Each structure stands twice: as structure tokens, then as C-alpha cells.
Amino acid sequence: MLCELTEHHVTTVVRCGTLFDGTGADPVTDAVLIVDEAGHIQAVGQADVVAASPQATIVDLSSSFVMPGLVDAHSHASIVPGMGDQMGQMRQPAVKQALRATANLQRDLMAGTTTMRVMAEEHFLDMDLREAIACGSIVGPRLLCAGRGITATNGHGRALSSFDGVDEIRRGVRENFQHGADHVKIFATGGVSSAGSTLQASGYSREEIRAAVEEAQRVGKYAAAHAHGGAGLRLAVEEGVSTIEHGALVSDDELQLMIDHDAWLVCTFSVLFHPTGIEQGDAREPAIMAKVETARATVNARFPGVLRSGVRFAIGTDSMHGLMAYEAQTLVRFGVAPRDALLAATRGGAEACRVLAETGTLEPGKRADLIGLDGDPLADIAALRQVSFVMKDGIQQRG
Numbered sequence: 467m468l469c470e471l472t473e474h475h476v477t478t479v480v481r482c483g484t485l486f487d488g489t490g491a492d493p494v495t496d497a498v499l500i501v502d503e504a505g506h507i508q509a510v511g512q513a514d515v516v517a518a519s520p521q522a523t524i525v526d527l528s529s530s531f532v533m534p535g536l537v538d539a540h541s542h543a544s545i546v547p548g549m550g551d552q553m554g555q556m557r558q559p560a561v562k563q564a565l566r567a568t569a570n571l572q573r574d575l576m577a578g579t580t581t582m583r584v585m586a587e588e589h590f591l592d593m594d595l596r597e598a599i600a601c602g603s604i605v606g607p608r609l610l611c612a613g614r615g616i617t618a619t620n621g622h623g624r625a626l627s628s629f630d631g632v633d634e635i636r637r638g639v640r641e642n643f644q645h646g647a648d649h650v651k652i653f654a655t656g657g658v659s660s661a662g663s664t665l666q667a668s669g670y671s672r673e674e675i676r677a678a679v680e681e682a683q684r685v686g687k688y689a690a691a692h693a694h695g696g697a698g699l700r701l702a703v704e705e706g707v708s709t710i711e712h713g714a715l716v717s718d719d720e721l722q723l724m725i726d727h728d729a730w731l732v733c734t735f736s737v738l739f740h741p742t743g744i745e746q747g748d749a750r751e752p753a754i755m756a757k758v759e760t761a762r763a764t765v766n767a768r769f770p771g772v773l774r775s776g777v778r779f780a781i782g783t784d785s786m787h788g789l790m791a792y793e794a795q796t797l798v799r800f801g802v803a804p805r806d807a808l809l810a811a812t813r814g815g816a817e818a819c820r821v822l823a824e825t826g827t828l829e830p831g832k833r834a835d836l837i838g839l840d841g842d843p844l845a846d847i848a849a850l851r852q853v854s855f856v857m858k859d860g861i862q863q864r865g
């Protein structure tokens with residue numbers, strides 16, 4: 467870390483009208499949450515602990531619904547899908563992308579996302595953004611970084627970088643880790659937002675996917691695969707990829723394979739369904755819009771069953787900044803109980819992204835990442851849009 471942290475924050479007591487701690491326990495009313503000087507949760511409960519710490523700062527959320535900060539399990543800092551040509555955006559000069567990312571990350575944080583897994587950037591932009599946030603130069607969620615996406619020269623997700631063959635993949639992955647990557651992102655199938663690629667064809671051979679997974683595991687990390695379904699998804703799961711991203715066309719057999727291998731499904735609905743997503747950005751491209759319509763119909767028909775299958779799932783905005791609530795609302799639209807949608811947005815995301823020891827639930831020893839809502843999302847999931855308070859690492863970001 468090149469910066470010095472200068473904040474000295476005192477112990478904080480957060481009074482919670484309703485506390486949903488993200489562990490799966492029932493919500494409790496009139497709870498308090500104690501935050502220590504290091505920004506960790508010291509205690510959670512209904513006891514009258516305020517008298518015991520007279521110097522504490524009191525944060526009064528006694529008329530709010532308090533829950534863990536949201537974990538966006540799949541996004542990109544620099545992209546705005548509604549502007550169109552997402553890969554073109556990633557080919558721009560780094561400064562231009564960084565300026566866009568600065569606004570995007572602020573928006574995400576203010577909407578309650580305290581942890582975001584970045585799923586590929588060029589120029590190692592995500593590592594620089596992570597440092598700028600840690601220094602306090604800009605505001606944003608805690609970032610988990612991929613560095614450059616691992617994609618084939620003719621593959622989906624190619625902006626500037628591409629990697630063909632086992633040796634190039636090993637080198638690309640190692641360079642990402644040298645720059646401080648937290649995980650590997652590999653593109654195993656085509657995608658919706660590029661005209662040429664088909665959704666199910668595999669962009670990589672089994673050996674290439676295996677190389678990426680091996681290189682990640684060798685340094686104690688994991689690989690995530692962009693995969694909608696078909697051969698590419700199968701290869702990724704069979705070779706030990708931990709999270710499957712999107713999975714829009716996942717079949718019953720593929721779903722069972724994921725369950726057998728304990729792979730997570732990271733759902734990304736808003737970029738596909740929200741009017742400011744691909745539809746706004748690339749609607750003039752008939753080839754892309756045809757893919758959007760097909761994918762929408764398939765997801766609408768299939769996902770109620772997919773989400774009931776027992777596969778573990780988390781949610782991500784895929785660059786639809788500030789729209790985690792829309793992701794959770796879509797889960798509910800597909801039959802998921804509001805409580806389980808909230809868990810997918812918090813604990814599930816943290817577990818999928820391997821940071822559950824730090825965040826994702828409100829328990830002693832974890833980082834004080836929490837949000838306050840004006841409504842009750844268990845009664846109406848749309849209340850997740852009404853974020854009025856955000857705390858990250860014990861430091862108030864909004865409210």
C-alpha cells in the first residue's frame with residue numbers, strides 16, 4: 467500500500483430498528499451493533515451496551531432496516547452498458563476509463579454495494595482503483611480484482627488482451643497475479659453483448675481452461691468462468707472453475723454437473739432485462755438484439771427452475787452500477803423468497819467470492835459493512851432500492 471491511512475475512528479454504536487444479520491437467522495428488532503476502532507464488528511445483540519461505552523459515536527438507525535452491505539459478485543468498474551459497445555469502452559485510454567469508473571464506483575457504493583468483484587479490466591485498472599479507494603482518493607466498494615480477462619483472440623470479452631494456448635494463458639494469469647489479482651476470470655463461451663460469438667460454443671480447449679484453473683489454484687486462488695451453457699460451461703465446471711458467470715442457457719444436465727462440483731452460479735439479470743442495459747446500448751445492432759430477445763425468453767422460462775434446483779447462487783450487476791436491488795427483485799420475480807434474495811445479495815456473494823470470513827454477514831470479528839434501508843425488503847423486496855445509510859469498514863459513507 468502506497469498511501470497512509472490517517473483516519474482514527476472511535477468505537478461506534480449503531481442502533482438498528484430491525485437487524486437482518488445475513489446469517490439466515492430471523493431479523494431482530496431494537497438491536498445494537500458495536501464497531502471497534504479497526505472497523506470490525508465487536509458485538510451484535512439486543513443488550514443495552516451503550517452505557518458501557520460512553521465515548522462511542524451513536525449512529526441512530528432505529529427507524530431503519532439494517533443488513534449487511536451488498537456483495538456485487540460480478541461487475542466491471544469502467545463499463546456503462548447503456549453507452550453501448552462495451553468492449554470498445556475497454557479499449558479506450560486508461561484515463562478515460564478511470565474517470566468513468568470513478569463515477570460508477572461511487573454510484574455502486576451509495577446504492578449499498580460495499581464489496582464488488584471486478585470481472586476483468588484492461589490496463590490493470592481495477593488494481594489502481596482498489597488502491598485509490600483504500601487511500602481515500604476516490605470512494606467505492608472494496609474491490610476484488612481479476613486484472614485482465616483471459617480470453618481467446620477470437621473469443622468473447624476480448625478488448626485489448628488475448629491469450630491463446632496453454633503457455634500464453636499461464637503467462638497471462640501469472641502476470642495478473644503479479645499485479646495483485648484476487649482471482650482469474652476466463653471466458654469459456656460467447657456472450658450476448660458481442661455480435662459474432664455464439665452463446666454456447668467453447669472459446670477454449672479443455673487444456674487451456676485447465677491451465678488457467680491450475681495457475682490460480684497454485685497460488686491459493688480460484689478461477690471464475692464466463693459461460694452461458696453448452697460445451698464451454700461443461701469444460702469449465704469439469705476442470706474445477708469455482709463460479710459460473712451468467713449461465714443464461716444452462717441445461718438441467720449442466721446444472722446437475724454444477725451442483726455435483728459445488729460450483730456457484732452468479733446471476734446477472736439487469737444487463738439483460740433492464741431498459742438501460744444492452745437494450746439501450748446496442749439496440750441498433752440487430753445481431754445483438756436478436757441474442758438479447760432469445761436470452762430473455764430463455765431466462766424467463768428457465769430460471770424459476772434453475773433457482774429451485776439447489777445450485778448455490780449469488781448475484782451481480784455486470785456493470786449496471788447501482789442496480790443490485792434490481793438483481794434481487796428479479797430473483798423474487800423468479801420465485802425466490804425475499805429473505806433468500808437478500809442472502810444471495812450478501813452472504814451468498816461473499817461466499818462465492820471467498821470473502822465470507824471478512825464480510826457478507828453482521829457477526830463479531832467481521833468488517834462493519836452495513837446498510838440502512840427506509841423500508842422492509844422482507845415485506846417488499848423493492849425496499850432494497852431505498853438505501854439511506856452505508857457503512858464500510860466501520861466508516862460511514864452515506865447517511
Ligand SMILES: [Zn+2]
Pocket residue numbers: 540541542585784
Ligand atoms: Zn461481465
